[in-house]
Amino acid sequence: LAKTTQPISMDSYEGQEVNITCSHNNIATNDYITWYQQFPSQGPRFIIQGYKTKVTNEVASLFIPADRKSSTLSLPRVSLSDTAVYYCLVGDRYSSASKIIFGSGTRLSIRP
């Protein structure tokens, strides 16, 4: 299993761009990188998924370098409502459910 490491917490201010990095040194060839967002007392929400280079959607961008040993979730111009926990998951896109592991995530706090 590709283990992931991400910061426990991060702080930023409204209007700033926030980049959350996830390390996954032993990522396998078939593994994808997936990010979720979770607000307090709610279920996680799928944000973005990628395999290499860059993926962008209406919410975020995901940057993956050529060696794929890390990835960066980029949130443009954050607002207070982006305060949440962000989870980085790595694994085969279609995988045994028991291998889909949500770690402790990164607790992002946005200040006015």
Add this chain to the structure above:
Amino acid sequence: DGGITQSPKYLFRKEGQNVTLSCEQNLNHDAMYWYRQDPGQGLRLIYYSQIVNDFQKGDIAEGYSVSREKKESFPLTVTSAQKNPTAFYLCASSPGPIPTYEQYFGPGTRLTVT
């Protein structure tokens, strides 16, 4: 509106009682999952089901039971054998029978057992 519903949002039970948490989805998804989340922690997989009438244990299945009699429903029973049942329980689903990282979650049920 398509989505996943979990009820109730808050549930209180006395120790020694079994309790069943409801999970319904109208997304026409094949796979469904149950997770448990403790304060400040990530999610841990309890059970999952890839098709009707079939389900598999996750990492922490002891003290829990499930059924999958209908595609849209995947209830979880927390039995009295579960040593520490107080937690936030999350149900999820994903399209297709093969588990995937793109899962859709319900709003959760917070269970308190005293």
